[in-house]
Amino acid sequence: MGKARSAGARGKALGAPAGARGGRARPKPNPFEVKVNRQKFQVLGRKTRHDVGMPGVSRARALQKRTQTLLKEYKERDKSNVFTDKRLGEYDSSLSPEEKMMKRFALEQQRQHEKKSIYNLNEDEELTHYGQSLADIEKHNAIVDSDSDTEDRGVLSAELTAAHFGGGGGLLHKRSQQQGQEGDRPKSRKELIEELIAKSKQEKRERQAQREDALELTEKLDQDWKEIQTLLALRRAKSESRSEKEKPRPDAYDVMVRELGFEMKAQPSNRLKTEEELAKEEQERLRRLEAERLRRMLGKEDEAQRRRPAHASADDLSDGFVLDRDDRRMLSYKDGKMNVEDGPGPEAGDGESGEDGDGGSSAGDLEESDSADSHSDLGSDSESEEGHERPTEEQRPPTPAKRSTGGGQAAREAARAELPYTFAAPESYEELKSLLSGKPAEEQLLVVERIQKCNHPSLAVGNKAKLEKLFGFLLEYIGELAAEDPPGLGVIDRLVVQLYNLCQMFPESASSSVKFVLRDAMHEMERMVETTGRAAFPGLDVLVYLRVAGLLFPTSDFWHPVVTPALLCLSQLLTKCPLLSLPDVVKGLFACCLFLDYVALPQRFIPELPNFLLGILCMAAPRKQSQGYTLVHPFRALGKNAELLVVSDEEDVATWQRRSLSLRWAGRPRAQTKTEANHTRLSCLAVCLALVKRCVLLYGSLPAFHDIMRPLKALLAQHLADCGRPLEIQELTRSVLTDMENQPRRRRPLVCERSKPVPLRLFTPRLVRVLEFGRKQGGSKEEQERRRLIHKHRREFKGAVREIRKDNQFLARMQLSEIRERDAERKRKVKQLFNSLATQEGEWKALKRKKFQN
């Protein structure tokens, strides 16, 4: 209690005389009650707050407050029963008195209402407005209405205004003029006002009468109209009918008209786009995607783009297009070739022009899901649709999926017939495996497809999570298929499409799943390197994962959460794993291909790659004279596997034909005859040379190209000297070498970018704003605020202590006075007793004396 009071007391003591709160200004303080705090010096700008105090008054007020609160508490200290005021909102200070009353009234009404029987529907409570019954108001409706006329509400006549507010001066003047004309006697003010009132009343009455007339006339007109209305019903104009008709019986025509009115109006449709426009739009969209990709590739993230909430590349697919084209072609778009290639474009656009015309590029989510669906549907109808949707310019090679449809159409149909149509989404990997294992590829594909359809996110709430899990399971399944014997590469080939679709739906979870499998592979490799110092070349599953990662995510980004780790993983494959056998070589070459495919678009430099190819070429060189090159880590110049690729059999060399390397064989090598092995060796060599050639083309523009290729060049020259090679390989070697030679050798010295000169440091003084003299300055805003708070806290704390002390003194005083009172009472009583005793004694003695006397 001390606090609140102290604040009040201080406020009061502030110069103003006590008791000024109530607005009653005390005329003059008693000079004996005023205490003046004399100031020793006058300081300019200092606010003096405590120069005059009234100790007596403030003490009295403090005492009064204590008697009201503390004393009360003290007196009631041992009492257990309390008086509570249960009136609604009595102690609620947030309610105004009106609100309080309203609430109480509402409560009262409610109570009243509750008491009545709930079956009594007739008894209605009376509604009021400002205490008046609403029913009454309704009764006097007409009168009230006429009184508060709409026309002249708020419009005061000039005279009235002048009479009321103008002070009457002007009016008087005017009147006096009139009076001057009529008669000289001037009217008094009272008369004037009376006249005015009378006049305005009359005006009002006239207006009322006029309106009543008008009303009457209207009604009459209405009646007349109704009489002839039936005659006019057929020929009435539309516009008239709707507004004027009051409550005619709704006839069929009207109903129809209304219905039509409520129906959605046909909106002006977009004009069907011409073929050129469609092609142009498509081109625009591709350009946008490409620009987006380029931006990410260069790693330039300006702030504005970073601040955008969502990335466009994921959303861009939402416009229902399925794009299937080569990036390099797209690049060539810019070169102006698109006009040449645009020819077949319109045909492609033809089939979907209807849908396109409406939706355009602004199609919503629904369409996205549709398109995803239709795309995932590999049935024949979707196939044709796909064909239409594809705005490819060049004749696209038949996709694996497409190729499969030709042959397996019948099988597909059969599978379609016997498989159930709905599948629950698998909750665990085992479940998925049991669903898929043992079935032919077609059926597996169909099952996955149907799972996806049955659990489309738009169908139920939990489906999203289910499909996200499905992605992870499928990935795991693929890994297992690749590790199987023989590896189920055909199935993986098909499932990749499904994975792509799922990934488009859930990029986040897909990326984390892919990251997870990559991390697993890396962990495995790292563990092997830790324990044995080197790692065996990982199985086909890791390569498949890396390939899938490259298919699902854009490999050209400067930094990508999935692709960058995948690149590191590939780099580890090429630097940490020694090649111990022919399948290892095949896998290594596949990893090289992957690497080159990853960087095909951004044309990034891979230091590991020339190294690795050098190692492989070295394995194929029969005579080692290492001149001009050194082999690094996974390869050794001498050792067990140093001549892994050397073919010495003349006959095998002669019969060799260039073929693609088999991944299936690399995954689970079975024994080969010597000839086959030799052929594989030569194929490896051919692939290796092709990769070198690709590298040459890719890095030809790098300034250090010849330094990068120097070892390879030396080794290839050595290869060329060796004549025991098939002609094709020799040819290839020669062409690679000439390619190398043909690369430009211009070297321009490096020059730093010019940077802006740093301005000299100037010794300008630091200016600090002085806010208030005498206050502590300096420090940051926070520091100042902190200091202020500390100061305030200390002040308040002291005040509180003081108040508590005063409370204690007050209480002690009260207790003392109580004791004194009690003592005085007791004294008084004792005295009284003595008195009475003395009287008694006196009486007794008097009686005795009397007796003696008697």
Added chain:
Amino acid sequence: MEREAGPEGARRALGRLVEAVLASRGEANAVFDILAVLQSEDQEEIQEAVRACSRLFGALLARGELFVGQLPSEEMVMAGSQGAARKYKVWMRHRYHSCCNRLGELLAHPSFQVKELALSTLMKFVQLEGVHPLEKPKWEGNYLFPRQLFKSVVEGLLSLEEDHSLLLSQFREYLEHDDIRYHTMQAASDTVARVTDGRPEVPLTFWNNAFTLLSSVSLPRQESNLSSFYIKHEGPSDKWKVVHLKEHRKAFQVMWLGFLKHQLPLRLCKKVLVIMHDSILPHLAQPTLMIDFLTRAYDIGGAVSLLALNGLFILIHKHNLEYPDFYRKLYSLLNPSVFHVKYRARFFHLADLFLSSSHLPAYLVAAFAKRLARLALTAPPEALLMVLPFICNLLRRHPACRVLVHRPRGPELDADPYDPEEEDPAQSRALESSLWELQALQQHYHPEVSKAASVINQALSMPEASIAPLLELTAFEIFERDLKKKGPESVPLEFIPAQGLLGRRDDLCAQHFTLS
């Protein structure tokens, strides 16, 4: 001795025998029974016998019931006419001797428990013998140590046939004591000398054992605390060699030099070099004597050279060693494999030290920078992340080398003037060249490498980048870091639909590989 079933029975029987021998001299022949059990095949029995011997001879040593002084031969004493007590003592000392021999043999026992027990028993004898010497002190306060016995222990440890690394790690705790350490060093150098003397091929196991023992000897840095003796003496005298750190250092040096003068296997050589700078060189009395070994190792080439660098550096830096063509050799050490070896971090740490002097000539630094840049063309990303800041640091330290990255108005060249084959950095013409390699690495596939290489595009900032945290970087760490890194936006997706595993037809994978 009656045989009782089980080790428990054997233990009790042996106990009884020991009690009997200790109780009266008349029962002394029971010692033969105990020693016979030592020859047993059963591992448990041997252990029991060793314990019994330990108890028996421990008590005898403490009682002084063994002959003190030059031991006469047994037959002579038995035949002689000295007193029975003397005969008994001499006889018993002979038994003690044979017991110790047997225990020394047991150090090569296949079972580790037996080995361990034998070792601890022998060490107990060493302690007791030290306290109750078996030889007469030549003068007052003569320092006596059971050298003979201890030498047999060390010889047992440095076995030719068996790898004793476990046992040696047990032995290591005795090496805490200063006297044991001192005598170990002496005994070890003797043993090494004896074993290698006149033997053309020394087995690898011996070298391994010797290295394990030698490397576990670590001298204290200060002299003050040479007082923790295994054998407690009343008042260690100042005259004793054991209490002086200088003597310890001498012994240490003799031991290592004796060890290193032999043609060591390459792997062992590496191991020695790894601990050289830290635990060998600081303790030698004359560190410069190590120069022979170090230069020999430096000339071997490859990883060994890298490792020898560290020791050489200490000698040059702290002991004023003059080493001609040091930088030239260092330059020749830079070959493509330097990024792939295990000691990469150590090498670059040292290289950073060597090249930190600002008094090096510009041509030298430029040659190093150019060479490193050239090598970086084949380096994996983890090495690149380290070597690129390294090169930039070189350029920062030596402003004269900035022409490598900034040569305004330079003539356009046809070929790189730098000659990578040149051995001498002075002749390599690196200063006329530019770091085009770094320009190529700006196209590197890993974003961080690309960024690190792009630093040269701007004028280099003054403060050097510390490469210390990058030295130990592994590809796996980078991988984990990339995985954890959060992109600011959602994951970008490929907008070209996947067609199959091998991708489109013009992808390299599809060109060169088939699934079937």
